[in-house]
Amino acid sequence: MSRLSRLLLSLVAVFALLHVQPVIARVAPSLPIGVVLSLSGDRAVEGELQREGYLFWSEWVNAHGGVIIAGRPYRIALAFRDDGSNPRTTASLAALLVDEEHVPFLLGPSSSATTLSEAAIAEQKGIPLIAPAATSEKIFDQGYHLTFGVTPSARHTFDATILWLRRYRPHLHRIAIVASTDSDALEAQQAAIALALAHNLRVVAADRYLAGLDTPELIAGRIAAAHAEIVLNAGSYRESVALRRALATALPHLPIFGASCGPTIPAYRRVLGSLAEGNLSAAFWAPVIRDTGFAPFPSTAKAYAAAFAHRFHHQPDQLSAAATVAGLTLQRAIERADSTDPALVAASISRLNESSFFGEVRFDAQGMTTSTRSMVDRLVRGRVLTLRLAPAPHTLHAKHAAHAVHRVSHSKKRVPIVHPTPEDTI
Numbered sequence: 001m002s003r004l005s006r007l008l009l010s011l012v013a014v015f016a017l018l019h020v021q022p023v024i025a026r027v028a029p030s031l032p033i034g035v036v037l038s039l040s041g042d043r044a045v046e047g048e049l050q051r052e053g054y055l056f057w058s059e060w061v062n063a064h065g066g067v068i069i070a071g072r073p074y075r076i077a078l079a080f081r082d083d084g085s086n087p088r089t090t091a092s093l094a095a096l097l098v099d100e101e102h103v104p105f106l107l108g109p110s111s112s113a114t115t116l117s118e119a120a121i122a123e124q125k126g127i128p129l130i131a132p133a134a135t136s137e138k139i140f141d142q143g144y145h146l147t148f149g150v151t152p153s154a155r156h157t158f159d160a161t162i163l164w165l166r167r168y169r170p171h172l173h174r175i176a177i178v179a180s181t182d183s184d185a186l187e188a189q190q191a192a193i194a195l196a197l198a199h200n201l202r203v204v205a206a207d208r209y210l211a212g213l214d215t216p217e218l219i220a221g222r223i224a225a226a227h228a229e230i231v232l233n234a235g236s237y238r239e240s241v242a243l244r245r246a247l248a249t250a251l252p253h254l255p256i257f258g259a260s261c262g263p264t265i266p267a268y269r270r271v272l273g274s275l276a277e278g279n280l281s282a283a284f285w286a287p288v289i290r291d292t293g294f295a296p297f298p299s300t301a302k303a304y305a306a307a308f309a310h311r312f313h314h315q316p317d318q319l320s321a322a323a324t325v326a327g328l329t330l331q332r333a334i335e336r337a338d339s340t341d342p343a344l345v346a347a348s349i350s351r352l353n354e355s356s357f358f359g360e361v362r363f364d365a366q367g368m369t370t371s372t373r374s375m376v377d378r379l380v381r382g383r384v385l386t387l388r389l390a391p392a393p394h395t396l397h398a399k400h401a402a403h404a405v406h407r408v409s410h411s412k413k414r415v416p417i418v419h420p421t422p423e424d425t426i
Contacts, residue, residue, distance in 0.1 A: 034097035041085025053323025112136035132322035176205035220246035293355035
């Protein structure tokens with residue numbers, strides 16, 4: 001064989017080695033996974049962010065050898081369905097995915113309300129469901145064994161926000177904490193009221209509104225009549241935008257507005273413009289956190305954010321990150337079980353004890369994450385700043401939260417003057 005021939009063969013071999021994984025990912029058998037999201041309706045913004053998180057995970061895995069089961073690579077095939085933000089539709093679509101398309105696994109929908117609906121189907125069909133939006137403890141009180149949530153309980157939503165207010169805005173005393181009637185929002189409201197009272201804030205309003213907030217002016221008027229200095233809203237992106245707009249008229253000089261969902265989403269800043277400045281957002285993840293894990297997938301929050309931004313041309317929101325880690329959790333459990341049998345994979349999920357760019361991946365006996373992380377983001381000149389906070393000096397146990405709601409109108413406590421340390425970012 002001539003020297004030229006040997007050189008050509010060597011080049012062919014190198015080319016084959018460099019491209020073997022993408023080729024495997026393309027020709028491998030598919031692993032179908034059902035994903036019901038709210039891509040229209042009240043939760044469409046949240047649903048699109050989650051869709052991007054799922055897509056990033058599946059595309060990365062498929063480009064890097066697929067999911068390995070019994071030594072064989074499988075290509076992830078996500079079957080997306082739009083529930084229109086309707087829990088009944090969520091349930092029917094999940095059932096069709098299992099019965100007609102024979103998906104062995106489900107990745108969760110866009111809210112606690114739709115997750116609660118889908119969880120019943122997952123349990124009935126014997127299919128594991130990993131849900132990034134399952135923050136309501138009501139979901140995990142049903143006695144289900146196949147639903148797993150990767151995001152901290154709604155009861156921790158405003159923990160860091162209230163601590164920030166107590167330390168950095170000690171001159172503000174009167175707080176309104178309002179919520180939609182969705183179960184996760186109500187749980188967040190109850191716990192926030194309890195924690196606010198424990199930190200000597202005076203809760204002057206605790207209104208609840210039907211999901212969708214069709215009359216934001218009414219809620220804003222009540223908040224203004226109570227002379228609130230701080231407003232926290234537990235609700236969806238759309239509800240937060242509507243309430244912030246209404247408050248601009250009813251309470252134009254409101255010092256602080258915060259929300260459980262909205263301010264960190266790019267669309268929020270585009271839609272509200274200057275009204276978004278200084279707004280607070282409850283958070284459970286940010287690109288600046290230092291958790292690592294799930295290599296060879298981008299194993300730091302910074303690396304994940306950079307790769308995500310390269311793919312979608314914007315930074316990942318925490319909703320996108322939660323969806324991505326839900327996919328990674330399912331993948332890790334499948335590979336540990338070395339099987340696509342739903343029962344074996346569900347058992348594998350329940351045993352996981354991992355770290356990741358998102359934080360810890362571990363579940364309690366009910367399937368809820370053991371993480372209790374709570375952070376606060378603030379919008380400053382169009383940028384999202386994640387604020388550094390030391391642990392709270394004391395907290396109020398969640399079981400007392402419901403009782404605190406009934407004490408709101410009787411709270412006369414004032415905040416003592418304290419001298420906070422300078423604000424900082426992580």
